[in-house]
Amino acid sequence: MTRIALTIGLLLLALALAGCRSMERPKTLGAGARVVNTVVGTSIVHASFNGQGMGGGGGEECCVSLPEQWRPGMTATIEWVKDPSPELNPDGRRAPPWNPDGTTPPEWQRWMKEHEANYVRRKVTMAVPKYEKVSSLVLVFLPCDEVYPLIDSAEQGRVLGGLRGREDRYPEMIRRLGGRQTCSGGG
Incomplete structure (x- = not known):
């Protein structure tokens, strides 16, 4: 075999292996999941993260599958059913x-x-906030039909740590996440 043919063959093999590697599924971890609804006077009946269902009651459930490592461009589809007048x-x-x-x-x-x-049904596809270490998945529902997925353990500590009370902690959570306290239409 000539040198050129060998070089071309090795290049083709390298490209094929790189293509296979890019098709690898990311490694995932099982993690607990829960819903936190900051919108007083409403309830979340059901939620899902990339098709993985969760109840809306607030307690941690097992389990959802999350990518072990965050990647730029990572998105998630979050769907939920809200009861506007429990x-x-x-x-x-x-x-x-x-x-x-x-x-x-x-x-x-x-x-x-x-x-x-x-009941009101919502669906949003959004960028997943950067995370370093997977703790669990906490879907925080904010006024105006906004939702924030907390995955990173340090971010969960920043947003959820040191909160007092039950109802009075929600305005602080909303503030820490940069959400609006109120919106037109009562979302």
Whole structure:
């Protein structure tokens, strides 16, 4: 084989290997996940991060899969369902009581169907904030239908650390994340 043919062959092999390497899936880690809703008077019914579902109750759940290392250009699609008026239907009616045996009466089921029709569904694709060390995934829901994914352990400490109380901590969280405290339309 001539030198030129050998050089071309090695170049082609190097390009093929580089192409395969760029197609490698990033290594991932399993991490706990939770929702923090800073919007008083609403609740997050369900949320997902890149298709990985999470409940909206606020407690940590197991598990979501996150890339081990942050990469420039990394994005995430976050979807959520928001209840804009927990416990009340748009007309101001509260849910009828359940039966004494714990079953739901037909009136409650009708009320719930009306209630769920008022849910608001949102979806956003956004840049994932840079992270150094994966701690867990905390989706922080802010006023104006904004959401912030906290992944980095130091960033979680900066945003969530040293907060007091329950309701009164939300304005400070919003401030630390640079969000708006209020918005038009009550988002």
